[in-house]
Amino acid sequence: MSRIFLAPVASIAFACFFFPFGAVAAGVYPSSTLGYDVSYATKAYPATIFNFAIVSVTRGKALVDNKRFVSEFAWARFGAAAAPTIYMNLNAPYGSTVAGNIGSPKACAAAPSSEPTACEGYNYGYNAAKHSYAYATANGATSPIWWLDIEDANSWSKNLAVNDATMQGAMDYLNAQNIRVGVYSMAFMWKKIMGAGFTPKQVLDGSPVATPVWMPVGIMSQVAATNACLTRTSFIPGNPIWLVQYEANSTAIDQNLSC
Numbered sequence: 152m153s154r155i156f157l158a159p160v161a162s163i164a165f166a167c168f169f170f171p172f173g174a175v176a177a178g179v180y181p182s183s184t185l186g187y188d189v190s191y192a193t194k195a196y197p198a199t200i201f202n203f204a205i206v207s208v209t210r211g212k213a214l215v216d217n218k219r220f221v222s223e224f225a226w227a228r229f230g231a232a233a234a235p236t237i238y239m240n241l242n243a244p245y246g247s248t249v250a251g252n253i254g255s256p257k258a259c260a261a262a263p264s265s266e267p268t269a270c271e272g273y274n275y276g277y278n279a280a281k282h283s284y285a286y287a288t289a290n291g292a293t294s295p296i297w298w299l300d301i302e303d304a305n306s307w308s309k310n311l312a313v314n315d316a317t318m319q320g321a322m323d324y325l326n327a328q329n330i331r332v333g334v335y336s337m338a339f340m341w342k343k344i345m346g347a348g349f350t351p352k353q354v355l356d357g358s359p360v361a362t363p364v365w366m367p368v369g370i371m372s373q374v375a376a377t378n379a380c381l382t383r384t385s386f387i388p389g390n391p392i393w394l395v396q397y398e399a400n401s402t403a404i405d406q407n408l409s410c
Contacts, residue, residue, distance in 0.1 A: 185202055186202050186407045189204065191219050209240040213279035236295070237292065246306065259271050275320065299318060299321055299332060315345055323353075329356070333365055335367070373408060
């Protein structure tokens with residue numbers, strides 16, 4: 152997960168709303184508690200006890216494993232009061248990871264150009280999630296929720312339908328494993344990559360569920376994060392913001408507040 156720096160008035164944060172399914176968030180991340188997120192690029196780890204941690208299973212993009220995942224997940228499991236959870240990077244089907252990952256589970260017509268189709272995007276997202284899930288479970292790591300990291304630092308199509316399908320494919324695979332999916336992004340990135348009108352759909356145990364949001368907005372303090380929980384608006388209308396990410400300083404590990 153790359154760090155996103157904005158002017159001080161825009162912070163790395165999440166807004167919290169009072170939804171009837173808020174109790175679900177409390178079951179994973181108890182309200183008003185603090186945690187950390189770590190990735191292949193993390194250089195320093197906090198020595199203090201914390202409530203929760205979110206660990207990257209990917210190394211910056213889809214279908215590339217974080218080789219530090221096992222040690223980081225073990226660190227999170229040992230240091231946190233709550234069980235660690237997982238996030239994965241996602242991108243549209245471009246580059247060396249495309250081969251072998253766009254032909255199924257859907258049968259897609261041949262692309263009319265070098266650009267991927269929405270069908271191929273769906274397959275790519277599905278197989279990216281399948282790959283990361285296999286990597287995590289092979290290393291004894293489980294999580295009731297996975298976050299999809301949607302950032303414009305990764306490769307995305309100019310055709311928003313391809314991007315939407317890629318995300319939906321990843322979500323569908325994880326839902327089939329009885330895993331709820333959340334989204335890490337920002338409003339301007341979400342609009343640029345997925346489109347302001349796109350609302351992902353997920354179903355668990357035969358029933359539709361909301362998609363939690365984890366939103367960075369440039370926050371540099373816990374006080375500002377708390378304020379963001381109360382005042383920010385979700386970039387996926389009608390879906391709750393569960394977490395606010397912030398950094399106490401430019402070299403600190405990413406910190407998070409549960410709304």
